[in-house]
């Protein structure tokens with residue numbers, strides 16, 4: 001797999017494309033494995049390290065059989081009042 005700077009910790013991480021290039025699956029020695037959408041990846045580059053550290057904590061505690069998906073919530077939904085910049089949820093691993 002190609003190697004790129006990890007969007008969370010900046011260390012070297014292997015990645016592969018998912019979902020026709022709209023998401024990337026990362027495998028990082030520090031942050032373990034996670035999936036990030038391209039829009040979330042761009043936003044992570046502008047995010048404070050404290051936010052990234054909070055997400056790293058979630059990746060490290062991912063339950064077995066699941067993987068963390070990091071994405072930008074839909075800002076157009078009426079319940080998006082708090083305008084969260086990034087969300088991270090566990091989802092079942094695709095086999």
Ligand SMILES: [Zn+2]
Pocket residue numbers: 006007008009010011013028029030031032
């Ligand atoms: Zn990392």
